Amino acid sequence: MGSVGVIVEYGFREAVRRKVFTVVIVLTAFFLFLFWLANHYVFGQLAKITPPPDVHVDTRTFAGAFLFGLALFATLFLGVVLAVFLTIGVVSGDAERGLLQPLVVRPVGRSTLLLSRFLGAAGVCVVYVLVVYFSAMLITGLTGSWWPDQVVWPGLELALAVVIVIALSLLGSVYISSTANGIAVFMLFGAGLVAGLLGTIGHALNSHAVKHASTIAAWALPFEALYQDALRMITEKASGLTGFLLQLGPFGGAYVHGWPIRIWSVAYLVVVGLVALHGFSRRDL
Amino acid sequence: MAPVPSALSVTGLAKRYGSVQALRGVDLDVGEGELVGLLGPNGAGKSTLVKIAVGLVRPSSGTASIAGAPAGSGPARAALGYLAELFRFPGWYTAAEVLELHQRLAGSRGGAEERRRLLELVALADAADRRVDGMSKGMAQRLGLAQALVGEPKVLLLDEPTSALDPVGRRTVRMLLEEQRSRGVSVLLNSHLLSEVELVCDRVAILLGGEVVAAGTPAELSRPRGVELETDEGIRAVPGATREDAPRLVAEAVAAGRRVYGVRVLTSTLEDVYLEAVGGETD
Numbered sequence: 038m039g040s041v042g043v044i045v046e047y048g049f050r051e052a053v054r055r056k057v058f059t060v061v062i063v064l065t066a067f068f069l070f071l072f073w074l075a076n077h078y079v080f081g082q083l084a085k086i087t088p089p090p091d092v093h094v095d096t097r098t099f100a101g102a103f104l105f106g107l108a109l110f111a112t113l114f115l116g117v118v119l120a121v122f123l124t125i126g127v128v129s130g131d132a133e134r135g136l137l138q139p140l141v142v143r144p145v146g147r148s149t150l151l152l153s154r155f156l157g158a159a160g161v162c163v164v165y166v167l168v169v170y171f172s173a174m175l176i177t178g179l180t181g182s183w184w185p186d187q188v189v190w191p192g193l194e195l196a197l198a199v200v201i202v203i204a205l206s207l208l209g210s211v212y213i214s215s216t217a218n219g220i221a222v223f224m225l226f227g228a229g230l231v232a233g234l235l236g237t238i239g240h241a242l243n244s245h246a247v248k249h250a251s252t253i254a255a256w257a258l259p260f261e262a263l264y265q266d267a268l269r270m271i272t273e274k275a276s277g278l279t280g281f282l283l284q285l286g287p288f289g290g291a292y293v294h295g296w297p298i299r300i301w302s303v304a305y306l307v308v309v310g311l312v313a314l315h316g317f318s319r320r321d322l
Numbered sequence: 323m324a325p326v327p328s329a330l331s332v333t334g335l336a337k338r339y340g341s342v343q344a345l346r347g348v349d350l351d352v353g354e355g356e357l358v359g360l361l362g363p364n365g366a367g368k369s370t371l372v373k374i375a376v377g378l379v380r381p382s383s384g385t386a387s388i389a390g391a392p393a394g395s396g397p398a399r400a401a402l403g404y405l406a407e408l409f410r411f412p413g414w415y416t417a418a419e420v421l422e423l424h425q426r427l428a429g430s431r432g433g434a435e436e437r438r439r440l441l442e443l444v445a446l447a448d449a450a451d452r453r454v455d456g457m458s459k460g461m462a463q464r465l466g467l468a469q470a471l472v473g474e475p476k477v478l479l480l481d482e483p484t485s486a487l488d489p490v491g492r493r494t495v496r497m498l499l500e501e502q503r504s505r506g507v508s509v510l511l512n513s514h515l516l517s518e519v520e521l522v523c524d525r526v527a528i529l530l531g532g533e534v535v536a537a538g539t540p541a542e543l544s545r546p547r548g549v550e551l552e553t554d555e556g557i558r559a560v561p562g563a564t565r566e567d568a569p570r571l572v573a574e575a576v577a578a579g580r581r582v583y584g585v586r587v588l589t590s591t592l593e594d595v596y597l598e599a600v601g602g603e604t605d
Contacts (some may be wrong), residue, residue: 093324108405135410140427142378143428144400
């Protein structure tokens with residue numbers, strides 16, 4: 038445990054020195070301010086929104102869920118940015134700069150080193166995601182008197198989604214250069230989001246082929262499925278036209294969800310981790 | 323009684339990087355308390371050999387062991403100290419913090435006293451609180467050397483440890499290596515500086531194209547190049563003559579009425595041996 042602590046501290050100091058935290062904290066504060074502003078204006082104007090008499094939409098639920106869904110996306114995005122910056126060059130980048138070799142030859146060993154870097158990044162990102170998630174929830178709740186149907190689970194699923202991205206980024210850093218790894222991880226992230234939107238369109242159009250493609254993408258990139266499941270849970274009790282409209286929106290619900298995807302995500306994490314450890318153990322430095 | 327394993331043992335070591343054959347079946351042993359120099363032009367495979375020994379690179383075939391443990395294993399890593407040719411420490415660490423980090427990773431209990439002693443050993447006692455990014459190349463290299471000595475390793479593998487040092491720095495390192503040897507530490511020194519290797523190493527191995535083309539003590543590798551007589555007629559070289567011929571040559575010169583001012587037995591230097599071994603191949 039001592040060696041793990043040393044490497045975690047090493048990674049943490051590196052992040053502090055590279056001003057990763059400073060950039061992320063500034064970006065987060067800016068986002069939360071904008072988010073509060075959006076909530077302030079939307080809920081301030083809520084009384085003036087009058088749907089047609091025959092359309093029974095709960096405007097408060099609709100506005101709250103839509104805004105908070107947006108916050109979930111931003112939380113995931115910022116969490117992924119933080120995760121990528123913390124892990125993008127852990128192996129290839131540090132090896133190219135000659136930082137890794139003096140550490141690897143120490144008795145600590147390669148597996149412990151990689152696992153420690155994972156634990157360090159995961160610890161920071163989980164705390165970060167939960168802080169942003171609950172801050173956004175408080176802003177929407179206190180400004181608009183709207184609270185999600187599930188309070189804790191969506192935040193945990195978002196945190197797990199970011200942890201999966203950390204594992205993918207570490208895996209990439211074993212095999213490819215820092216720049217290529219950063220591009221690859223963000224492309225995977227983008228692919229996941231596109232697949233999620235595709236699923237929403239597929240369900241709206243009732244297209245079996247599009248729904249099937251989206252489902253495959255959700256299992257292949259479980260961080261996207263977890264994000265969708267988190268979206269589903271914030272309005273899982275919304276019914277009627279309100280629920281239907283929320284399902285159709287860009288921040289709508291998940292079609293692969295619940296315990297199966299959570300269990301699969303943990304298994305996926307383990308598999309990605311093992312492949313990364315195996316690759317790192319065989320890599321020439 | 324079981325034989326004492328070599329500090330470093332390499333047998334039939336081969337390494338291929340794609341189409342490049344970096345090592346072709348190298349055998350090398352470094353005994354306890356022995357200081358062995360590894361010479362060769364760039365691309366000869368010296369750094370690859372050292373990297374395999376410390377577990378940074380996997381061999382294509384053959385074996386390497388440190389203090390009897392397979393290279394790269396936990397016990398092997400615990401026994402060695404390593405200074406890479408191209409290394410860097412985080413710029414925001416101070417010299418003392420770099421050593422503390424490596425003390426913690428190596429499980430050393432030397433504490434502040436060990437850090438002070440090591441920094442003093444590499445003439446960085448006044449730079450303990452200086453950050454790495456404020457150090458000259460030479461200072462960083464000396465810090466690298468101090469880092470390699472953390473935890474009192476049994477085997478030191480040093481890849482070009484003096485490439486960035488001035489003559490005074492090189493002398494400091496030479497004395498440090500001699501001190502380590504006197505304490506029973508085994509050293510594999512990979513260097514381009516032939517004079518330095520000649521001065522401190524017990525044995526030398528010359529690599530060329532991934533193979534050992536010459537190995538032995540500097541005395542074994544050197545060859546007689548004749549005897550030189552300084553007489554009242556000037557300096558006369560007698561090629562092919564050996565040390566044993568010197569008294570006879572002096573006697574003959576005196577008998578011939580010459581005044582002899584000096585006699586010198588000529589042997590090849592390590593540089594001559596090296597150039598002969600690598601066929602004049604340059605970097």
